Amino acid sequence: xxxxxxxxxxxxxxxxxxxxxxxxxxxxxxxxxxxxxxxxxxxxxxxxxxxxxxxxxxxxxxxxxxxxxxxxxxxxxxxxxxxxxxxxxxxxxxxxxxxxxxxxxxxxxxxxxxxxxxxxxxxxxxxxxxxxxxxxxxxxxxxxxxxxxxxxxxxxxxxxxxxxxxxxxxxxxxxxxxxxxxxxxxx
Amino acid sequence: xxxxxxxxxxxxxxxxxxxxxxxxxxxxxxxxxxxxxxxxxxxxxxxxxxxxxxxxxxxxxxxxxxxxxxxxxxxxxxxxxxxxxxxxxxxxxxxxxxxxxxxxxxxxxxxxxxxxxxxxxxxxxxxxxxxxxxxxxxxxxxxxxxxxxxxxxxxxxxxxxxxxxxxxxxxxxxxxxxxxxxxxxxx
DNA sequence: GGACGATATGTCAAGAGTGACATAACAAAA
DNA sequence: TTTTGTTATGTCACTCTTGACATATCGTCC
Numbered sequence: 001x002x003x004x005x006x007x008x009x010x011x012x013x014x015x016x017x018x019x020x021x022x023x024x025x026x027x028x029x030x031x032x033x034x035x036x037x038x039x040x041x042x043x044x045x046x047x048x049x050x051x052x053x054x055x056x057x058x059x060x061x062x063x064x065x066x067x068x069x070x071x072x073x074x075x076x077x078x079x080x081x082x083x084x085x086x087x088x089x090x091x092x093x094x095x096x097x098x099x100x101x102x103x104x105x106x107x108x109x110x111x112x113x114x115x116x117x118x119x120x121x122x123x124x125x126x127x128x129x130x131x132x133x134x135x136x137x138x139x140x141x142x143x144x145x146x147x148x149x150x151x152x153x154x155x156x157x158x159x160x161x162x163x164x165x166x167x168x169x170x171x172x173x174x175x176x177x178x179x180x181x182x183x184x185x186x187x
Numbered sequence: 188x189x190x191x192x193x194x195x196x197x198x199x200x201x202x203x204x205x206x207x208x209x210x211x212x213x214x215x216x217x218x219x220x221x222x223x224x225x226x227x228x229x230x231x232x233x234x235x236x237x238x239x240x241x242x243x244x245x246x247x248x249x250x251x252x253x254x255x256x257x258x259x260x261x262x263x264x265x266x267x268x269x270x271x272x273x274x275x276x277x278x279x280x281x282x283x284x285x286x287x288x289x290x291x292x293x294x295x296x297x298x299x300x301x302x303x304x305x306x307x308x309x310x311x312x313x314x315x316x317x318x319x320x321x322x323x324x325x326x327x328x329x330x331x332x333x334x335x336x337x338x339x340x341x342x343x344x345x346x347x348x349x350x351x352x353x354x355x356x357x358x359x360x361x362x363x364x365x366x367x368x369x370x371x372x373x374x
Numbered sequence: 375g376g377a378c379g380a381t382a383t384g385t386c387a388a389g390a391g392t393g394a395c396a397t398a399a400c401a402a403a404a
Numbered sequence: 405t406t407t408t409g410t411t412a413t414g415t416c417a418c419t420c421t422t423g424a425c426a427t428a429t430c431g432t433c434c
Contacts, residue, residue, distance in 0.1 A: 033281070085298040154290065
């Protein structure tokens, strides 16, 4: 089983979805911690069905093309539950901006400052979006968030990770930009 | 040019290195923001040399097997300088622990708490290591860090990113573990 | 009727990255 | 003398992931 397989099972454990629906989720909702394109999702669904982790049924639609709606099986749910509590396999992080920073001493100061200001803005915008979502969740899901058994709590927990990540990344970009500006004034 | 190519150029802009040396760097020093195995590095060096970004000379050693030491060319340095100030191509982040968190509502609470405590520890140990390095740099490189033209400043800046990342990740793990423990006591 | 956009499902070639395999020089220890 | 460990360079098959190509249904707008 691939990690993508578990990502799909995680979505199907909450609701039945088509390959198209899964693609939307992978680009949006869960896209900031796991993403995939439809060209990877469709073959993976076939493999999951082959392994008995999901089943599908064709749903005929009148106002749209027909679709295959996938449902997680008992075996699929068991596999997912087991995977969740296993320590994650350590993956190498690859951060291109930090890599660029490693060579920033070679760069034109003004252009470097601009780069980090732009990235700061990107992360602050993402942060603002997450903070909106957070406010909405805390209002709408008040009761669900009192129990960690709810998918709502799980979604909220991942969002808090996103918020923390974006806030720190933006702050670091600001620190780098400020450092260059202060130490090399108008070079 | 691949990102790995620029990673190699970034290392060679600081000092001449062999493929073996580069492999050590990619596993250690810069490994927390970009990493590669020797099986990827050797072919990439050949491509870089083909493109005129690096040259190599064979250094004969008496106490060890001979080695090829690579040196960055003027063209290589130009390419690196240009790349550094370009906005990074947005890569999808893939975080397996956050993905597991998305399905944590299905998990046994005790085992889930254990998972997040273990991960918290991992990140705190990494953080402690980085903080040691930081103290050493701030002491040893005091003068170099006053100018952003120095490779020392660049190394210091990337280290601060690592510190910020590990600190926040550990804090988030702690928050998740605490949440599960408080809201589902001894279930 | 035709064009366009959203919905819907699929394949394929190519690149990035890894683990395993392969070879060889040299030192030190058994 | 053989073995073990480090240094050193390389290849290859395989997996993961993406972008491009391909096809088809259905509604709406011109």
